[in-house]
């Protein structure tokens with residue numbers, strides 16, 4: 001490498017999805033390695049609508065590791081970044097690019113610096129799990145750049161050290177994070193259960209809730225729960241192990257009623273242990289509760305669940321509909337109860353897979369205003385409307401795991417300088 005010019009820049013771009021847990025991870029047994037107190041299961045969301053894109057570059061002209069997130073430089077000093085970088089570097093191998101005349105040996109990687117540029121295709125402020133997609137993408141792209149030979153399961157154990165939920169973003173479809181037993185965390189990895197084609201009828205609608213106050217981070221929230229909640233141990237040791245078995249079976253059999261019952265119960269129990277924390281943590285707000293009410297009422301009136309709901313460490317609702325028809329009927333109900341503010345156009349109010357909106361027969365704001373009250377609402381109770389309580393909806397579906405983007409025009413870093421474009 002020494003004889004080569006200092007000019008070259010070698011880079012790789014990848015895209016990784018985010019995920020939403022249907023059996024929640026909440027509580028650690030090791031804070032540094034990020035080891036969970038229970039297994040969890042998630043569904044990966046379609047990266048077309050929610051994903052992180054990351055370009056990583058290496059050049060002998062870089063004099064320190066640097067990172068940009070959503071076009072702003074951020075510090076890599078934190079332990080989580082450092083743990084991921086160290087673990088990936090330790091597994092780096094020889095890399096040769098004959099066309100560019102670049103040769104990097106396994107040893108060289110210890111002294112070479114990297115530039116990382118990461119971008120989310122969804123608003124970070126929306127409180128959607130950006131760290132899951134972010135760390136999965138960081139680890140995946142660095143592994144490709146450094147010719148790391150480990151499979152995605154092994155890489156998931158590295159992404160886990162960035163953020164627990166990130167390990168599940170190394171795969172598409174439904175994914176289980178096995179908590180593991182080893183003290184060093186080597187068996188605390190993500191395992192793919194079924195790919196995204198297995199249950200492709202499912203449609204996911206995310207309701208991004210407005211007026212958000214500062215929330216307790218997942219990291220400190222779960223620490224406080226483990227320290228103070230009397231219920232968390234029962235959840236982790238008794239409830240979740242049973243639910244994991246039932247959930248895996250429901251997913252294998254595409255058994256929506258069982259899936260929905262488990263998903264809703266587990267979300268509600270996660271929020272119950274948050275409330276059982278001292279001081280109590282409230283992630284859901286009145287709008288979240290209204291969405292739950294709307295789903296529960298409709299499911300009950302249909303006699304069998306049409307939609308499952310789940311909420312992470314924030315007020316946004318993630319609704320999983322059994323099929324397109326159910327998603328369409330759900331969206332009509334949501335738009336009836338939560339119409340947009342008058343200054344919001346429909347095009348920016350329902351984003352992602354807009355074909356659901358078309359199926360619902362809604363083309364413009366007049367169609368929203370003309371929506372009849374859902375029949376399950378009894379005539380005696382006037383139908384309530386909560387205009388502006390939701391910022392927007394994202395329509396999506398289960399999606400694939402991380403991929404390399406080979407089209408160089410998609411790189412976020414300049415191939416000449418290795419700096420953000």
Ligand code: DP6
Pocket residue numbers: 020021023024025026034040129131162163164165166218219220312313
């Ligand atoms: C409620 O993975 O964000 O979304 O491991 O401390 O980074 P750290 O926490 P994080 O926690 C996610 C919690 C959750 C449930 C889940 O995704 O399983």
